[in-house]
Amino acid sequence: MATNLREELKAKKQAYVQDEIIAAAARLFAERGIRAVTIDDIASSLGYTKSVVYYYFKNKNQVLWEIFNRIHEAWLSDMQVIVAQDIPPDQKLAALIRQHALNVMDRTEWTAIFFRDQSELTEAQQATVAERKRTFDRNFRDTYMAGVKAGMFKDIPAAVIASGIVGMCNQTHVWFKKGKGLSAADIADHFTSIILDGCRA
Amino acid sequence: MATNLREELKAKKQAYVQDEIIAAAARLFAERGIRAVTIDDIASSLGYTKSVVYYYFKNKNQVLWEIFNRIHEAWLSDMQVIVAQDIPPDQKLAALIRQHALNVMDRTEWTAIFFRDQSELTEAQQATVAERKRTFDRNFRDTYMAGVKAGMFKDIPAAVIASGIVGMCNQTHVWFKKGKGLSAADIADHFTSIILDGCRA
DNA sequence: ATATTTTTCGACCAATGCGTCAGTTCAGTC
DNA sequence: GACTGAACTGACGCATTGGTCGAAAAATAT
Known part of the structure; x- marks a missing residue:
């Protein structure tokens, strides 16, 4: 179908421009915070x-939310691979630390936005973020607790360890x-070695 | 002098209201970020x-800057006491870690503002912040390096250790x-024990 | 009671910035 | 060469908000 092919092409092109806009927005958001960045700033930087921008996104919030989704997708999928091993x-803990540290340093802007602009999301979006964060933390905690059970690690509350490690990386x-x-x-x-x-018992 | 006494009383009263305003502002800034908080919000919360608010402060920036100064004053003076020992x-490193962790947890709002709203300061103010930060980090690094020299600690770049520790606490x-x-x-x-x-060699 | 100083109020201005919309340009298609 | 739909423009409406200002109110002094 010719129409189908056209649709496809259109979608691809749109996705490209969307990526472009998101990248530009992320750069600016990270630097100044979402409230200090106007849609005009994003647009004219491109x-x-x-x-x-309004042609490709419904509003400012949607741009921000898309950034959050990409952060989570990247972080959680990398984590799943390690957890499954x-x-x-x-x-496993070493791999988790290493991977997360690398992820943060690979895209420092994302992390900056993640912590700085979370409060700009809607209630519902914030709830989703909190849920994903819980999943993330749980993997660290579970891994640590497994280590304690195996007699490898000190018997310290796993929540403290997890938060400490993640905080250090973040x-x-x-x-x-x-x-x-x-x-x-x-x-x-x-970081991993320290x-x-x-933690070793 | 009667006039002198009156001046003094006035100053004290003004200082009190200023503290009140700063505390309210800090609470709101920490929660939402300075840009999302209006002067009206601060005022009406009191x-x-x-x-x-404009009677006691020149503008919004001055409120923020005052918050930054108090953070620094508290953190650095606590640090000086330990370093001098x-x-x-x-x-010494243990004391530094413990103290900083306690400081952050004692006033989590301050730290939130410190990281979130630094970019809202003027160039000159940011330069001052950077300078104070350097002093702060240097004390961690120097302490660590002294430990390495004494054969107590692993020979790892002190900058990494310092940043890691401070990050974990922050x-x-x-x-x-x-x-x-x-x-x-x-x-x-x-945290200190981990x-x-x-770090021990 | 009156004068003076300090503190507070409420109306106002100017700037900014989000989001809208009616239209224009342009490429591909029939 | 007319048609269609995607991509883009520029101007505008409208709400928000930082900051100002003259006056009122409250506190204090005489």
Whole structure:
């Protein structure tokens, strides 16, 4: 069908422009916070006018929400792969730390937005975020608790460990600069080693 | 002098109302971010009108800046006390971690504002913040490096350690709730023990 | 009681920025 | 070469909000 093909092409093109807009928005949001960024700012940083953004997105909130969805998708899917592996708890925890640290440092803007602009989401959206966050934390906690049971880790409340580790990784978004100082991989390795040695029974 | 006394009384009263306004503002800023809070919001949360806030502060920025100054003053002065002590590096590092974790958890709003609204400050103010931050980090780094020299700690880049530790503590502002779960003191102790064990050579 | 100083009020202005809409341009199609 | 639908424009309405200002009210002094 010719119409079908056209539809497809249209969708692809639209997806491309949407990606472009989201990337530009993320850059600006991360730097200044969503409230300080106008739709005009986003548009003109791409050489467009405001109306173009409104052609591709319903409103500002939808742009932000799309960013959140992409963050979660990336983080959680990476995590699932590791959780599904059949390896001992200490190796699993190490992999989780490393992966999360790398994820944050790979896209520091996302993390900045995640923490800074969460309160700009609707109630319903915030509830979804909270739910996903719980899933995320639970995987860390469960892995740690498995390690405690196996006698590998100190018997410390898993919630504290999980929050501490995740917090350490998340805050890298504030100070890590690509190409400056240590590489993301090195930092991730150091973090992993400190935490694991610190947790061993 | 009668006039002198009156001045003094006036100053005290004004300082009191200023504190009140700053506390209210901090609560709201932390929750929603400065841009999402109007001067009216701050005033009416205290039963005042907007003009009262403008009577005590020049503008919105001055309210924010005052909050930043109080954060810094509290954090840095606590830190100075510890740094000045003549104790071995591992004990000093432990004290630094514990103190900072406690400070953050004691006033989670402040930390939220510190990270969220820094970009709302003027260039000059941001430069001042950056300078204070450097001082803060340097104390962590120096303490760690002293520990490495003394053969107590692993020879890992001190910048990574410092950033990791501070990050871990700072992020508590996101999840720690007074009176819920573990106490701030317990969490601080756990953090200290994990990091110190993780760092020992 | 009156004068003076401090504090508070409420109306107002100007700027900003979200979101809308009627139209224009342009590529592909019949 | 007329038609169609997608992509884009520019101007506008409208609500919000930072900040100002003159006056009222409250407190204090004389």
